[in-house]
Amino acid sequence: MKALSIHQPFASAIIEGVKKVENRTWGYLSLTGQTIAIHATSKRWNPGLLEKSQIRKLWPKCHDPKSFKLGCILGTVRIRAILGVDDPAVRNDPWSTGPKCWLLTAPLKLRKPIYCAGKKGLWTLPDSIEWKMTRSDWPTPKRPKCSCESGKQVCCLVSTDLGLVQGCRDCRPKGKPIF
Numbered sequence: 001m002k003a004l005s006i007h008q009p010f011a012s013a014i015i016e017g018v019k020k021v022e023n024r025t026w027g028y029l030s031l032t033g034q035t036i037a038i039h040a041t042s043k044r045w046n047p048g049l050l051e052k053s054q055i056r057k058l059w060p061k062c063h064d065p066k067s068f069k070l071g072c073i074l075g076t077v078r079i080r081a082i083l084g085v086d087d088p089a090v091r092n093d094p095w096s097t098g099p100k101c102w103l104l105t106a107p108l109k110l111r112k113p114i115y116c117a118g119k120k121g122l123w124t125l126p127d128s129i130e131w132k133m134t135r136s137d138w139p140t141p142k143r144p145k146c147s148c149e150s151g152k153q154v155c156c157l158v159s160t161d162l163g164l165v166q167g168c169r170d171c172r173p174k175g176k177p178i179f
């Protein structure tokens with residue numbers, strides 16, 4: 001499974017489902033549909049007053065920045081699309097700045113974050129971390145819908161050639177249950 005290291009509080013905003021757009025200078029169409037891990041960097045957030053008020057405007061429930069977990073995997077998210085900043089799907093999103101907008105969906109938050117070092121760019125999780133993830137608790141108040149035609153809720157993770165993918169009971173009957 002691939003992972004993206006993101007500074008706080010943005011990593012948490014993504015995992016909480018508040019921030020649905022991740023801005024990058026790059027993005028490949030082949031990433032569409034992939035599930036990736038969201039890693040919070042170890043850098044502590046040190047916002048200016050203006051930055052803080054802007055974040056609170058977009059995320060009223062944003063808690064004390066000091067409480068954001070650092071240097072760990074927070075959970076997973078699925079890349080729904082890689083779009084240009086002018087695309088109607090992201091144009092009016094307040095988090096969207098581009099030039100490439102990664103439209104994210106189906107955030108899944110680990111009950112306990114998994115601490116590990118991050119890297120730049122899209123990096124591959126070590127086997128040991130992926131192993132821990134498949135055996136972790138995956139509670140979530142809202143189960144995301146599966147990307148298959150069944151329309152059922154995601155209930156499992158399966159190891160495939162492409163890494164870990166989410167699935168429902170219909171399309172991934174042998175998946176490792178996560179709920």
Ligand SMILES: [Zn+2]
Pocket residue numbers: 146147148149150152167168169170171172
């Ligand atoms: Zn399915």
